[in-house]
Amino acid sequence: MNNEKIYTAAIVVIGNEVLSGRVQDLNVNYLALGLKDQGIRLREVRIIPDVKKTIVECVNELRAQHDYVFTTGGIGPTHDDITAESIAAAFDVALECNPQAAAMLEQYYGDRINAGRLRMANIPAGGELLDNPVSFAPGFRLHNVYVLPGVPRIMQAMFDTFKHRLAGGRPVRSRTVNAFIGESVVAAGLAAIQDRYDDVEIGSYPFVRQERFGCALVARSVDLTRLAEAAEAIAALLRGLGVEPQISDGESTPSG
Amino acid sequence: MNNEKIYTAAIVVIGNEVLSGRVQDLNVNYLALGLKDQGIRLREVRIIPDVKKTIVECVNELRAQHDYVFTTGGIGPTHDDITAESIAAAFDVALECNPQAAAMLEQYYGDRINAGRLRMANIPAGGELLDNPVSFAPGFRLHNVYVLPGVPRIMQAMFDTFKHRLAGGRPVRSRTVNAFIGESVVAAGLAAIQDRYDDVEIGSYPFVRQERFGCALVARSVDLTRLAEAAEAIAALLRGLGVEPQISDGESTPSG
Numbered sequence: 394m395n396n397e398k399i400y401t402a403a404i405v406v407i408g409n410e411v412l413s414g415r416v417q418d419l420n421v422n423y424l425a426l427g428l429k430d431q432g433i434r435l436r437e438v439r440i441i442p443d444v445k446k447t448i449v450e451c452v453n454e455l456r457a458q459h460d461y462v463f464t465t466g467g468i469g470p471t472h473d474d475i476t477a478e479s480i481a482a483a484f485d486v487a488l489e490c491n492p493q494a495a496a497m498l499e500q501y502y503g504d505r506i507n508a509g510r511l512r513m514a515n516i517p518a519g520g521e522l523l524d525n526p527v528s529f530a531p532g533f534r535l536h537n538v539y540v541l542p543g544v545p546r547i548m549q550a551m552f553d554t555f556k557h558r559l560a561g562g563r564p565v566r567s568r569t570v571n572a573f574i575g576e577s578v579v580a581a582g583l584a585a586i587q588d589r590y591d592d593v594e595i596g597s598y599p600f601v602r603q604e605r606f607g608c609a610l611v612a613r614s615v616d617l618t619r620l621a622e623a624a625e626a627i628a629a630l631l632r633g634l635g636v637e638p639q640i641s642d643g644e645s646t647p648s649g
Numbered sequence: 650m651n652n653e654k655i656y657t658a659a660i661v662v663i664g665n666e667v668l669s670g671r672v673q674d675l676n677v678n679y680l681a682l683g684l685k686d687q688g689i690r691l692r693e694v695r696i697i698p699d700v701k702k703t704i705v706e707c708v709n710e711l712r713a714q715h716d717y718v719f720t721t722g723g724i725g726p727t728h729d730d731i732t733a734e735s736i737a738a739a740f741d742v743a744l745e746c747n748p749q750a751a752a753m754l755e756q757y758y759g760d761r762i763n764a765g766r767l768r769m770a771n772i773p774a775g776g777e778l779l780d781n782p783v784s785f786a787p788g789f790r791l792h793n794v795y796v797l798p799g800v801p802r803i804m805q806a807m808f809d810t811f812k813h814r815l816a817g818g819r820p821v822r823s824r825t826v827n828a829f830i831g832e833s834v835v836a837a838g839l840a841a842i843q844d845r846y847d848d849v850e851i852g853s854y855p856f857v858r859q860e861r862f863g864c865a866l867v868a869r870s871v872d873l874t875r876l877a878e879a880a881e882a883i884a885a886l887l888r889g890l891g892v893e894p895q896i897s898d899g900e901s902t903p904s905g
Binding site (some may be wrong): 406409410413415419426434438439441469513544576577579601611613 | 651662665666667668669670671673674675677678681682685690691692694695696697698699705725726727728729730764765766768769800802820823832833835836837839840843850851852853854855857862863867869900
C-alpha cells in the first residue's frame with residue numbers, strides 16, 4: 394500500500410471578473426469537494442487573467458505536474474472567450490470546428506445560427522466534448538485537461554456528468570475535533586501528535602462562536618484506522634487540558 | 650500618461666483548508682476590491698498547500714514579477730503555521746523573535762506566556778509588523794511581501810490599516826451595461842467595439858434572472874472619457890438589437 398499512486402489535480406480559474414473583484418469564485422470549492430470524493434488531491438489553484446499567453450504557460454506548467462487540470466471560464470461566444478484557442482495553443486494543435494458541437498448548435502438555433510454562435514463549436518483537435526445538461530457551452534477534455542464553463546450552475550452540472558469516471562486513489566478522509574480552547578493552548582501537544590502521526594495531516598483552524606474562541610482540529614488521512622487514532626489522541630489532549638471536545642466526521646465546524 | 654507605471658499584485662492563499670474544500674476562500678475578493686481602489690491590479694492568485702518548499706518557490710516567483718505580494722493564512726501558533734519561516738527562507742534571512750511582538754504577547758498573556766505563544770512573535774529579520782486591531786496574529790511586511798492572517802475578519806481589519814498607504818496608479822474604473830439578451834447575439838458587435846477601444850477591457854458575463862438570460866457587458870479603463878465612450882457604444886449596440894440596456898457605474902448586475 395505504500396507504493397499506491399497519489400492522484401493530484403490543479404484548477405485554473407480563467408477569470409478577469411474574479412481578479413477585478415466583480416464576482417466571488419464559487420467553482421473551486423465545488424470542484425475541491427468533488428475531487429476529494431474521487432480520491433484526487435487538489436494541490437494548486439491559479440486564478441489568472443483572460444490573456445492567451447498566460448493561459449498557455451499556466452496550463453502547460455500544471456498539466457505536466459498533475460494527473461488532472463480543470464479550467465473554468467472563457468468558453469462562451471464573445472471575444473473575451475479565449476480558452477479553447479489557448480488550450481489548442483498549449484497543446485500545439487489546431488482549433489477545429491467540432492461537428493458534434495456544430496450540429497447541436499445548428500439544431501438549436503436553426504435559421505438564427507451565425508458565425509458568433511458557430512464559434513462556440515471550435516475546440517482543439519483531439520478534444521472530446523463533455524456533456525452539458527444545462528446549456529450549449531462546449532466544455533471539452535483534451536488529454537488530462539478538462540475545460541469547463543465559468544457559470545457555477547453550468548460548471549457543476551457538467552462536472553457531475555463525468556466526475557465518477559475520474560480515476561483516483563483512496564479518498565482522503567477527515568475527522569474534526571472541535572473545542573472551545575485557544576490554539577496557543579493546544580499548540581505544543583498538537584505538534585507532538587503530528588510528530589507521532591506523520592501519515593496524518595493535522596490542521597488547526599481557529600473560529601469564534603457566540604463570542605468564544607475555539608479551534609477546529611482537523612485530521613486527514615487515507616487510512617481510517619490511523620485517522621481514528623489521531624482524532625482520539627487529539628480528543629485526549631483536549632480532555633487533559635480540561636475541555637470537552639466534539640468529534641465529527643468530515644471537516645465541519647458546528648455553527649451557531 | 651502613456652508611460653505611467655502600472656502597479657500589479659499577486660495573492661498567495663496558503664490554505665490546505667481551501668484545497669480540501671473545508672472552507673470557501675473569502676479573502677481574495679476582499680483584497681481584489683481593496684487593491685482596485687488603490688490603483689493596483691490584481692494579476693494572479695495562487696492557492697497552495699501548507700508546504701514550506703511550495704510556499705518559498707511560489708512567493709519567490711511572484712515577488713519578482715509584481716509590485717506587491719499578499720499572503721493569507723498560516724501565521725498562528727500551531728505546528729501547521731509555517732508562513733513566517735517560509736517567508737524567511739524565501740528571502741534567505743533568519744527567523745527572529747520580534748521584540749515588539751514578544752512584548753505585546755507577554756503583556757497580554759502575563760504568567761500564561763509559553764513557548765507556543767512566543768513562537769507567534771517570530772518573524773523574518775527585517776520584517777515590519779503590521780497593525781492588528783483584532784487579535785495577536787502577527788502579520789508583517791518584508792520588502793514587497795505582506796503576510797496576512799487567514800481568518801477573514803482579522804485579515805480585513807489588518808489590510809484596512811495600511812491599504813490607503815499602498816502606492817498605486819490610476820484606478821481602473823468600470824461601467825456595466827446589463828441587458829436581457831443572449832451573449833451570442835451581441836458577440837460580433839461587441840468584438841468590433843473592443844477593436845475600436847483597445848485601451849478599454851471589455852468583458853461579457855452571462856446571467857439568468859427571473860428565468861431570463863441576460864449578460865453583463867463590463868468595460869474597464871483608467872480613462873474615464875474612453876470608458877464612458879465605450880459604455881455608450883455598447884449601449885447603442887444593444888438598442889440597435891432592440892433591447893434597452895441598463896448602464897451603471899461599477900461592475901454590478903442588478904439582482905432580482
